[in-house]
Amino acid sequence: MKMEVQDISKQIIDPKNLVYDRSPLMTDNVLTYCPGCGHGVVHHLMAEVIDEMGIQSETIGVAPVGCSVLAYEFLDVDWLQAPHGRAPAVATGLKRIMPEKYIFTYQGDGDLAAIGTGETIHACNRGEHITIIFINNGIYGMTGGQMAPTTLPGMATSTSPYGRDVSTMGYPIKMTELVAQLPGTYYVTRQAVHKPGNVRKTKKAIQKAFENQKLKKGVSLVEVVSNCNNGWKMTPVKSNTWMEENMFPYYPLGDIKVDGELVK
């Protein structure tokens, strides 16, 4: 018997048919990110992974300076908030005094690849058994869209209004490829969260990066190439298309190092 569409929808919307809901590890606080910002998607994935692994009470995050400075308001695990760029150093200390805990940093490209370059490289070189989640949106989002070391050649930002001129401003730095060369990194991958398929892959990568901590074989780093539609001055949908066309050729997606072996 055919029922009216509305009636069927009403029938479907029943707790017993629930197949997806926000992770219980996300707090009720409304995210402070701009509409359509990839930071939010990655937060939900981390919450899901930590929840599914059953490690909520054993996980400590280190929040950066940047738009995700308030990450501790959103993801219900223990957190510290580090000075700009220092998250890997803080995570090093935490992991060394509490080696059985799951310690991760969550950092933007301004944090990880500019002011925190030294901390990032040396934590990777020392082979700290931590997880680094690296959100690369090619810009300083929080402070108003200034050029970052990751900004693409020719890309206009508030501090490079005529586009990044590599002859005076240098080239975008591929931190992920760079740290993959160090023996202290065990898993290095680059993902995205703009499409459902990419979101599913990124979740697997984050899960692997957390599970690797049990092996004590060094740093697992997941870069997520993301949008900053506010900094890029685009609608969220347009920013994702722009990201595919411009960011992905320079920052290609995929695994770079798996189980300690370079695969690219």
Place this chain on the structure above:
Amino acid sequence: MAKQRGAIVVDIERCKGCELCIEACPTSVIRMERKVNGKSYHFAYMENPAECTGCNNCAIVCPDGVISVYRMKVEV
């Protein structure tokens, strides 16, 4: 014949109207409401509920975790 049917529920006041869910939906179920929520954002709703398969795509790309997805087998 039994068919997978889905439905979404949008937490209207948390939706920021980014439209990424529209892009993610393979069966063009979602549209933005002309009305706005308390934060002045247009919000997502099911324009074509009959087409929803409950695939989760919209929910997992939603940066704000606004969408809950339900799925069941329906006799057609």
